[in-house]
Amino acid sequence: MKVTIKPRSGKPFELDLDAQASVEDLKKSIHKQVPRLYGDRQRLTFGEKKVTLVDGKKLSDYDIKDKDEISLKDLGPQIGWRTVFLVEYFGPILFHYLMYTYADLIHGVTFERSHMQKVAFFLALCHYVKRELETMFVHRFSHGTMPARNIFKNSAHYWILGGVFIAYFIYSPAFGAQTEAGKALSGDTRTLVLGVLFAIAELCNGQVHLILRNLRPAGTRVRKIPYGLGFSFVSCPNYFFETMAWTVFSILTSHWSCWVFTIVATGQMYIWAIKKHKQYRKEFPEYPKSRKAMFPFIS
Template identity: 50%
Template structure:
């Protein structure tokens, strides 16, 4: 058995005023097992609210880490921090992607409410409406049936920040801009231009479909590398991974770039730039994690997100 003293990293929450407390752990107990013991002692301090760290290092200890490897056989002191109310990543994703699925139909089908007049939708607007809805329906289905998350929850307050990106930029801003009279069937911006050419719209749709299906293929590859209910990571290979670590982000950027090319919409451009910048940051981080975790096993010459560029 290993004796572990648990103290509060900051002011303890009201339901854990009994801290510090000393707990006895099995020699093979992990940080996750220790969290379960804390939750048994303080039931409202459930596992996902806890962050366990060393007293001398505030970095979070991974749940798989063995207590004996952290403190030694003699035991010692660890700190716990309350992360606040939590919400599952799956629920957050459903809320994020659900916003545009509600907002776009409201703007598209109720133009008088938004623009003070009826809008006779052009072929361009009809195509964009269908592509945007299909994109977010795909994301919802992937969230339910495909994605396996390395972390089960996040702080509840983050749902508002995360959702704002989709609800405002790809939701309200994009819908309001693209479905307005400027893009209608009688607009000079559309009439007699390539944006009113059916061949152009179908070519764009074909490129968009290629990018979306490639993105889905990448997600299925990543899913196959992680058994259910685990946090196992493995080196991804196959379609899309020959030159980059995060082809899912690369293909999503292509899909949104197509929407920009079809419409020339400022809102579409802003969303695509912001989304691409954020995905690039995530890609660089994941790329570094892959190289650190797998070392020489990780293929040399891969870039993070854009082949031969980044």
């Protein structure tokens, strides 16, 4: 059959396709016709309602027939989500390291790091190294890419707010070992309890990521109802446990910069959780009605 491809800019063109061709087959044919438009760069829609054609489906699933017209949008240069995450989490690792190690040079004062600063530095590095390892070995992405230009916006949250903004203040001389603030926040029992709570939250977060990974076989976009740690109460326990980890970190440091980061991050995760919660309810009629989006028994 012949279908007409109508780009947003440029002249329409025709393609010869098998009646049982898949969306991926169509994208490959478009790529041959327009080499710069590789598959992840294409957004294809069909019909008056502009239904998006999804990989893994056949054209016949959308009732596309001979001489039909399909709209094509160029999404622009793309970058893989795995690369995006690796770049995002590298920033805080770099800035926490530099601002802790070279705090004397940055602040122009030589001082001894307090116990709180040492523990905060260790916990921050552990968190972001864990995220890097999960990105490389755990996460399976339902969407392969995003527009390359968005990496700057996505990275700003982690590099600036989670990196520079926090590290500059909490590793400053104001919280050094000889200051009253540094001594007040460095009690052995206090630090130990908060460190353990942070570790528990991080381990629970990691376990949820493993549960989500095992729901989706490699190379597929399969979606199932998740069960296990935290899922009896909320749709996104990974976001809940991460919020708990950063709340503990904020209590440990007792600095407003950490609380700002925690509040902003929690707000963003809550928006994502609401969206995923609605998707689960829409996609699975049998989805547990007692589950909340992110906060148990609340919302």
